[in-house]
Amino acid sequence: MTVDRSPMWIGLADLMLCILSVVIVAVAPTKAKVDGVKPKAEFLITADWPVALDSDVDLWLVGPDKKPVFYGAREAGCASLDRDSLGYSTSEITLADGSTAQSESNKETTTIRCIAPGHYDVGVNLYSDRELAKGKASIPVRVEITGLNPQVTTLFAKDVALENVGQTINVASFDLTLDGQIKLVDPPLEPITDAYRKDKP
Numbered sequence: 001m002t003v004d005r006s007p008m009w010i011g012l013a014d015l016m017l018c019i020l021s022v023v024i025v026a027v028a029p030t031k032a033k034v035d036g037v038k039p040k041a042e043f044l045i046t047a048d049w050p051v052a053l054d055s056d057v058d059l060w061l062v063g064p065d066k067k068p069v070f071y072g073a074r075e076a077g078c079a080s081l082d083r084d085s086l087g088y089s090t091s092e093i094t095l096a097d098g099s100t101a102q103s104e105s106n107k108e109t110t111t112i113r114c115i116a117p118g119h120y121d122v123g124v125n126l127y128s129d130r131e132l133a134k135g136k137a138s139i140p141v142r143v144e145i146t147g148l149n150p151q152v153t154t155l156f157a158k159d160v161a162l163e164n165v166g167q168t169i170n171v172a173s174f175d176l177t178l179d180g181q182i183k184l185v186d187p188p189l190e191p192i193t194d195a196y197r198k199d200k201p
Contacts, residue, residue: 041111042078042180043155044146047124048107054130055139056085057162059108060192064118064176068196069110071127078114083107115180122172123192126162138163143171147182155182168193 047059059081061069067076074081085106112120124141131139138161145156160169168191174182 041113041148042115043112043148043182045110045112045122045144046107046146047141047143048105049139049141051105053106053136053139055106055162056127056129057106057108057139057141058084058125058127059110059143060121060123060125060168061110061112062121062123062192063112064116064120068192070125070193078116079110079112081108081110083109112176115176115178117176117178119185120174120176121170121187121192122174123168123170123187124160124162125168125191125193126165129165132164137161141169145172145174145182149180156184 045059045061047057049055049057058071061079063069063077063079065077067073069076069079069081071081071084074084085108122143122145124143126139129139140159140161142157142159144154147153147155156172156174158171160171162169170187170189170192173185173187175185176182
């Protein structure tokens, strides 16, 4: 009597196909994931003023490394100026169909993207203006510091009024701890822009 060995050969063929499939999957090139840039951020600092006012207000941040972040130096350490508003000229947006739209406010935004412990000073400077010459008494500016982690929280908000071109108001100062906590402290008396202005003697 002869033994039917076909099931054994079929089983062996199935095993070889399984091994071949595993090898093909293991050595097949994988496609890189393209998720785009996912910038991490810890804090947002914003300065905004009414869109109807043709004024250029600059947001300044000086961090622990004493390098300012403003329109002339958009990045230092963990901080970067993400939006520089020139006032009315940059608040009008041309749409794809050629029509124009107006943003709701003029806003400058600086982002702190990592925890760099130390002392930070925040100020606003009236770089240029066409409103004061028209009789406007001052340019109202709202400055906010927003924490983003673990949830979005307004940590500081203050309204100030800039009264002349070149004026700087030190709005806030804080100490950032290693665990990401902010402790508000009194801002310095001397404008934070003074140490970096080129026209100073």
